[in-house]
Amino acid sequence: MNQLEQLKQHTTVVADTGDFQLLRAYTPRDATTNPSLILKAVQKEEYRPLLERTLANHRGLPARDLIDRLLIAFGLEILAIVPGRVSTEVDARLSFDIEATLVKARQLIHLYESAGVSRERVLIKIASTWEGIRAAEILQREGIRCNMTLLFSPVQAAACAEARAQLISPFVGRIYDWYKRAAGPQWDEAAMAGANDPGVQSVERIYRYFKHFDYRTEVMGASFRNTGQILALAGCDLLTISPDLLEKLQQTEGEVPRRLDPASAHETSMEKLATDERSFRYQLNDDAMATEKLAEGIRIFAADVIKLEKLITARQ
Numbered sequence: 001m002n003q004l005e006q007l008k009q010h011t012t013v014v015a016d017t018g019d020f021q022l023l024r025a026y027t028p029r030d031a032t033t034n035p036s037l038i039l040k041a042v043q044k045e046e047y048r049p050l051l052e053r054t055l056a057n058h059r060g061l062p063a064r065d066l067i068d069r070l071l072i073a074f075g076l077e078i079l080a081i082v083p084g085r086v087s088t089e090v091d092a093r094l095s096f097d098i099e100a101t102l103v104k105a106r107q108l109i110h111l112y113e114s115a116g117v118s119r120e121r122v123l124i125k126i127a128s129t130w131e132g133i134r135a136a137e138i139l140q141r142e143g144i145r146c147n148m149t150l151l152f153s154p155v156q157a158a159a160c161a162e163a164r165a166q167l168i169s170p171f172v173g174r175i176y177d178w179y180k181r182a183a184g185p186q187w188d189e190a191a192m193a194g195a196n197d198p199g200v201q202s203v204e205r206i207y208r209y210f211k212h213f214d215y216r217t218e219v220m221g222a223s224f225r226n227t228g229q230i231l232a233l234a235g236c237d238l239l240t241i242s243p244d245l246l247e248k249l250q251q252t253e254g255e256v257p258r259r260l261d262p263a264s265a266h267e268t269s270m271e272k273l274a275t276d277e278r279s280f281r282y283q284l285n286d287d288a289m290a291t292e293k294l295a296e297g298i299r300i301f302a303a304d305v306i307k308l309e310k311l312i313t314a315r316q
Contacts, residue, residue, distance in 0.1 A: 050073055178293055208265040
């Protein structure tokens with residue numbers, strides 16, 4: 001079997017793309033999207049009819065509402081292909097506003113349900129800020145399942161688990177990027193590969209923490225730079241992988257042993273992290289990498305939402 005087939009024996013594979021035409025080739029269970037991926041997709045010729053149809057069906061709506069309709073349109077196409085769930089992201093500009101996040105999440109779920117999709121097949125993606133986690137805690141009680149994104153630190157993960165979020169998406173590649181840049185010329189790519197990769201180590205630590213304390217929140221490694229990072233996390237609950245890396249795994253033969261196992265996590269001695277607001281903010285602030293990457297991620301996603309709004313406005 002190729003590496004992708006073997007990986008699926010240990011881990012649920014998710015496609016990290018808004019390009020639903022690529023999904024059929026890799027048969028993932030779920031798919032994740034974000035504003036950057038949707039922006040990239042709608043600029044392709046093959047997706048122009050979907051964009052034009054969405055704008056025509058909802059003519060007169062403000063650009064922000066049209067983006068919601070576009071996200072749902074992509075989500076519906078994806079759900080017609082994958083057997084599981086699709087993740088749809090709340091506007092990153094709402095990352096520090098609990099009430100606005102609640103309103104947007106409920107609107108997105110309403111649009112899906114109006115289209116005949118049950119809320120069990122949708123994950124609402126929310127940035128893992130203090131405010132985002134509090135919003136997720138409320139939404140989860142309402143039966144709206146949340147995918148906590150832009151997650152870089154153990155305290156973010158622990159707080160999400162305490163809030164009973166459905167799923168977290170720790171960003172392997174962006175953590176790797178930060179440490180590689182910080183090391184500069186001293187970075188040794190070979191020595192820091194696989195299990196020594198700082199992004200891999202971060203997800204492994206979170207996975208062990210969740211399994212040790214029997215949290216039900218799913219761990220989904222995200223944002224990969226190479227297949228070595230993916231294979232080093234075989235056994236993680238889920239891994240969301242870009243189409244180019246899915247293709248590399250599919251074209252490569254070789255053994256893929258399980259690396260993460262819940263049984264071994266229970267044997268490790270651990271203490272729970274404090275996740276009250278003061279402790280959360282201090283621990284996050286004390287982690288330079290997590291602080292910088294969270295802020296950067298929100299800026300990037302917000303910028304792409306603004307680009308989407310401009311693109312839509314120009315076509316109205």
